[in-house]
Amino acid sequence: MTARPPAAARRPPASDRSTLAVLASGTGSILEAMIAAGLEVAVVVVDRPCPAEERATDAGVPVERVGRDDFGPGFDREAYTARVVDTLRCHRVGTVAMAGFGTVLGPGMFVAFPRRVLNTHPALLPAFKGWHAVRAALEAGVAVTGCTVHLATEEVDDGPILAQRPVEVLPSDTETSLHERIKSVERELYPQTIRRFLEGELP
Ligand code: GAR
DSSP, X not given: OOOOOOHHHHSOOOOOTTOEEEEEOSOOHHHHHHHHTTOOEEXXXXXXXXXXXXXXXXXXXXXXXXXXXXXXXXXXXXXXXXHHHHHHHHTTOOEEEESSOOSOOOHHHHXXXXXXXXXXXXXXXXXXOSTTHHHHHHHHXXXXXXXXXXXXXXXXXXXXXXEEEXXXXXXXXXXXXXXXXXXXXXXXXXXXXXXXXXXXXXX
């Protein structure tokens, strides 16, 4: 008879806090900057077909598409969140960085990864929350906006701020030109802040 291995050896390895996943839905330029900065990304999760998938594949990073087929009022956010959490668990993820992820995740995400979900937002939070932060800053006529890296919570674009950088608004700015300048700052600030977070320098 073959002896069974002890229970501890049969259990799947626990997730490692430094095992990083990135959630994206857009062009993936922030994701690309993370990879270029040398962050080891274990998996990229997308919610729809998007250029970020290709950027991840080109960099040799596994991609999981947890496709969202319902963008209407009947969207079952909790069920979708559970699918994302399961996918992350399969990859033994310990820390999650959202980089332009287009789906608001439900409370289950923050129960599964307490204080381990980061987000980058193209405004100086708490100003201009939401998906149209750059347009809102232009419409408000502010002279300075910027970007914020924060710990994500159930409340959208809320949670403890880890880092911020200002970006000047120019009189000639359009939403696209201003967002591009903000993103060039995010591409530096986010990877730096994630690294500090993973190394335990930040709470
Ligand atoms: C970034 O500006 C990020 O802050 C924003 O999406 C962009 C992603 O750029 N996220 C949000 O607005 C979330 N509220 P990318 O697709 O080029 O990486």
